[in-house]
Structures are given as structure tokens and as C-alpha cells.
Amino acid sequence: MNTLGHIFFANLLLVFGAPSIVSPTTLIATSIAAVITDLDHLAHLRTALKTHRFKSETRTRWHELPGLLLAMMASVAVMFVSASLGRALLIGFVSHYFLDLLTRPTRPFYPLNEKVVFLGLAPRNLKKLTAYDTVITATFGVILIAVLYGQGILSI
Amino acid sequence: MGRAFSAFRISRKPVLTRFPIIQKVNPDTISGLSLVFSPIAYLLLSERAIFASIIMIFFILLLDAFDGAVARAKGQTSSKDGWMVDVSVDRISEAIICLALSRVFILLTILNMGLALLSCRYKKHAIIPLRQAILVILVAYYVLQWHPIFFYLKQILFYW
Numbered sequence: 001m002n003t004l005g006h007i008f009f010a011n012l013l014l015v016f017g018a019p020s021i022v023s024p025t026t027l028i029a030t031s032i033a034a035v036i037t038d039l040d041h042l043a044h045l046r047t048a049l050k051t052h053r054f055k056s057e058t059r060t061r062w063h064e065l066p067g068l069l070l071a072m073m074a075s076v077a078v079m080f081v082s083a084s085l086g087r088a089l090l091i092g093f094v095s096h097y098f099l100d101l102l103t104r105p106t107r108p109f110y111p112l113n114e115k116v117v118f119l120g121l122a123p124r125n126l127k128k129l130t131a132y133d134t135v136i137t138a139t140f141g142v143i144l145i146a147v148l149y150g151q152g153i154l155s156i
Numbered sequence: 157m158g159r160a161f162s163a164f165r166i167s168r169k170p171v172l173t174r175f176p177i178i179q180k181v182n183p184d185t186i187s188g189l190s191l192v193f194s195p196i197a198y199l200l201l202s203e204r205a206i207f208a209s210i211i212m213i214f215f216i217l218l219l220d221a222f223d224g225a226v227a228r229a230k231g232q233t234s235s236k237d238g239w240m241v242d243v244s245v246d247r248i249s250e251a252i253i254c255l256a257l258s259r260v261f262i263l264l265t266i267l268n269m270g271l272a273l274l275s276c277r278y279k280k281h282a283i284i285p286l287r288q289a290i291l292v293i294l295v296a297y298y299v300l301q302w303h304p305i306f307f308y309l310k311q312i313l314f315y316w
Binding site: 102 | 182184185187188192194195240244247248251259266269270272276277
């Protein structure tokens with residue numbers, strides 16, 4: 001999923017699932033946690049600009065289950081300092097892996113096993129995938145903005 | 157004796173093979189569907205809609221069992237790839253569901269994820285059936301609202 005889609009979905013989980021901890025700080029923390037995993041793609045940015053996509057081989061171990069395990073442990077550690085911040089980070093991390101497993105080919109057990117897993121719930125054709133991503137991202141974005149506006153966190 | 161044995165064999169044939177549509181369904185997609193419903197279970201648990209959560213988690217587990225049945229009906233029984241899809245989907249699904257629960261369940265999710273990685277490393281399946289355990293605790297929580305144990309169940313589920 002694209003960066004905006006990750007941010008919108010993670011914040012939707014935060015806003016609907018943990019409304020008591022919603023604040024500008026937790027929203028930003030969730031957004032950062034939702035996209036920080038994608039930093040390993042940066043090394044392959046040049047190739048991706050040519051092919052218009054990041055292949056599953058560009059995902060390091062920190063972008064798969066071992067990475068999620070570490071991210072969850074770090075979030076739980078933060079929870080003992082600030083429960084709301086830890087939970088916000090946890091939601092961001094888990095939502096990223098959730099969306100990636102659902103919509104992209106991944107290698108969940110990398111480096112233990114290089115088997116690529118694709119659940120077949122998103123198209124693999126680039127044009128169709130772009131349209132699919134755009135529709136989902138726009139839907140998440142509209143719902144999130146409406147909710148944040150309704151709660152008075154966002155004002156125009 | 158031979159006839160009786162062959163009749164037994166026929167009855168052991170997966171029931172799902174009788175439905176032609178099953179041959180067109182990808183078991184991985186069914187696993188994916190069980191993952192799609194996990195955020196709904198998370199939202200229901202966050203809203204403390206216990207009965208609806210029980211139904212949703214039961215449905216997720218049903219889909220999870222169904223993908224294995226479809227794989228067997230299609231003759232994909234000894235595939236390690238299927239194990240990988242199943243285990244990775246299960247771990248992410250329970251991670252999403254446990255976001256609405258107490259730290260105990262989050263720690264159990266972390267433990268389970270570690271066990272999944274060790275299972276892959278040592279080729280031995282050793283994983284806690286966490287979603288099933290959550291379902292049992294939720295049913296107990298829903299049924300025993302009059303009982304003193306309800307207080308402890310509430311603590312375990314939502315506050316610790």
C-alpha cells in the first residue's frame with residue numbers, strides 16, 4: 001500500500017479503536033509508526049522509479065514478521081513509559097504489516113524462508129493496482145478527515 | 157471386506173470436492189478474507205460489543221478452518237507454502253484483534269510471533285491458539301456476568 005494509505009488506515013484504527021487516546025501527539029506517532037517500516041525501500045528507489053513498483057525482494061527482514069516482532073516489543077516497552085504513546089505506535093506498526101500482507105506480495109518469514117506470499121485480494125497488474133490503491137486511499141482519507149473534523153481535532 | 161473398505165474410502169473423500177466451485181476458489185484468498193474481518197473484530201472489541209465480537213471471531217476462525225478444508229479438497233495437502241500463508245495470516249490477524257485487549261494479550265501475541273518464527277526455523281509447529289483462547293474467554297465473559305469471576309475476566313481482557 002502507498003504511504004498515504006498506511007497513514008490513513010493506521011489513524012482510522014486509532015480514532016475508531018482507541019478514541020480515548022486520540023490527540024495530535026498520538027496521531028503523529030501512529031503516522032510515523034505506519035510509514036517508518038517502508039524506509040528500507042529507499043535503497044531501491046532508483047529501480048522503483050523505472051519499474052513503477054517496489055518488488056518483494058526490496059523488503060528487508062525489518063519489513064516482515066521478524067521486524068513486526070521487534071516493533072511490537074519496542075511499542076510494549078514504550079507502553080510502560082507512556083501507555084497511550086505505546087498503544088499508538090503499536091497500532092501504527094501492526095496496521096502497516098496488515099495492509100502489506102493483504103495487498104502486496106510479501107515474504108513473511110524472510111530471512112528464514114524466501115517464499116513469497118500473495119493472498120490474491122489485490123490486482124497485480126500495475127494499472128489496476130494503482131486504481132485499487134487510489135480508491136482505497138481516498139476512501140480511508142475521506143472517512144478519517146470527516147471523523148477528525150467531527151471530533152474538532154481538525155478544523156478548516 | 158474389500159468392498160466395505162472401498163465404501164469407507166469413498167466416505168472419507170472430502171465433502172467439499174462435490175462442489176465444483178471449490179476448485180475455482182484459492183485457499184489463500186479465503187485466508188485473506190479471514191484477515192479482512194480482523195479489524196472489524198478489533199473495532200467491535202474496542203466498543204465492548206462482546207456478543208458481536210464473539211460472532212466475528214468465530215466467523216474468522218471458521219474462515220481459517222475453511223481454507224484448510226478447501227486446500228485438502230483441492231489436493232494441496234503437503235504444501236509448506238500453505239503453512240506459511242496460514243501462519244502469517246493468523247499472526248497478523250491476532251495482532252490486530254489483540255490491539256483492543258490488555259497488555260497480557262499483546263505480550264502473548266509477541267510470544268506467538270516468536271514461536272511462529274522458531275517453528276519455521278526448526279520445522280516444528282508450536283503455536284498458541286490465541287484467537288481460540290480469546291473466543292473462550294469472551295464467551296465466559298458474556299455468559300458469567302452474574303458470577304464473581306466476571307470481575308477478573310474483565311481485568312484480564314481489558315485492563316491489565
